[in-house]
Amino acid sequence: MKYSRSEENYLKAIFHLQQAGSRGVSTNDIAEAMETKASSVTDMIKKLAAKDLVNYVKYQGVSLTESGRSTAIMVIRKHRLWEVFLVNKLDFPWDKVHDIAEQLEHIKSEELVTKLEAFLDYPSVDPHGDPIPDQHGNFKQTQKRLLVKCDLNEKYLCVGVKDSSSEFLRFLDKKHINIGSNITVLSKEEFDDSMQIQVDDQKHFISKKIAENIYVSAQ
């Protein structure tokens, strides 16, 4: 069964919103995420519900059905595989790949995804540290946490970012903070939650806003 580009984008957005908050996803949230109007969202939701991709009760938001969830995951799988291709093979900087992957993720061909994945050597995460689902849709949610909530003097591994904007990613590049960097929080300012951190062998001061957008895992 095949879905339109727009349907796939809605499913993806709903999936991401569902991951964030555990509640049913509201029309307005979807509208904001997709940069569209609530009325357009209602229209599309009805179509998705008719195709059994979402559970929908008027005025009560939506949740993905099994079928909707797996469709969303397959789109995300493609998106992340293409991001790996763009960064690892074509040498794109990691902050420039999102828009292109947004287009590539809608290419329809099972075989293409399978062969691309093999060509890339079965990567488990994309350039931003997000896990890549396998062909059955399975992926392990790394138990990552935001740097802002980390303990002092523990060694962490940078595993991903929350904000994927070019501005933020370029900031990280400038500070040599990459996926895989070792990070330790050396001190924390109670007043504004800014902190001094050690990244591999360099020390930096970063604001709360930065620390809120870096994911790390204990190591």
Add this chain to the structure above:
Amino acid sequence: MKYSRSEENYLKAIFHLQQAGSRGVSTNDIAEAMETKASSVTDMIKKLAAKDLVNYVKYQGVSLTESGRSTAIMVIRKHRLWEVFLVNKLDFPWDKVHDIAEQLEHIKSEELVTKLEAFLDYPSVDPHGDPIPDQHGNFKQTQKRLLVKCDLNEKYLCVGVKDSSSEFLRFLDKKHINIGSNITVLSKEEFDDSMQIQVDDQKHFISKKIAENIYVSAQ
């Protein structure tokens, strides 16, 4: 300036038709090539004319403007580069890449094409032997000719195919006829234009229909 997928497909079809016959391209020809109806073609032609992509006089067919031609060539460039990627990097057989390349050719990103081309090492032809335009739209039309029109006992180089259907390409694979194979016409049957040919170190009998779909160049 950006054009829709549909507009790009029309421009591409018109370009190919224009290459084939030198006359202005007719509405019906476009409709047949695009597997759509003549009335739809008229609609689209008007839009393309309004955007100065084609020259259009009612009832007299169309021809591409400079802008239309270069847009078409850029789509063809992308199509052929992606075909090379699919065959050389992802190991697709050459008869399976067309449909996927039809999708990939519409991905919008100058940078992607540039980087893809470099990654593929600036190929000059696609897997079917068709030339790949450079970033300025230049490409040399190889002075190829159909095998059916070749002289006896001359050495030729297989440079492309006219028919790109899976059936035909698989036939060629079976006979080990590839782009780059050496071909010599050993004998020709006047009655039905069938011929005996030497392909590298193998001999085959082929019908007129086969010989009409293989392009060679003198060597």
Add this chain to the structure above:
DNA sequence: CTTTTTATTTAGCTTTGCCTAAAAATTGTT
């Protein structure tokens, strides 16, 4: 427990790209 605010849905309109059926122009044939 009303009232106000906010969220959601409905109604109706727009554009793109396609369709069918009918009209008009062109081309081919006596």
Add this chain to the structure above:
DNA sequence: AACAATTTTTAGGCAAAGCTAAATAAAAAG
């Protein structure tokens, strides 16, 4: 030249995906 056949265009409609504005439901506030 006049009729027939073919090609092309027009007219009117449809589905997808979006929009604005108005109506309605739910949530928040008094």
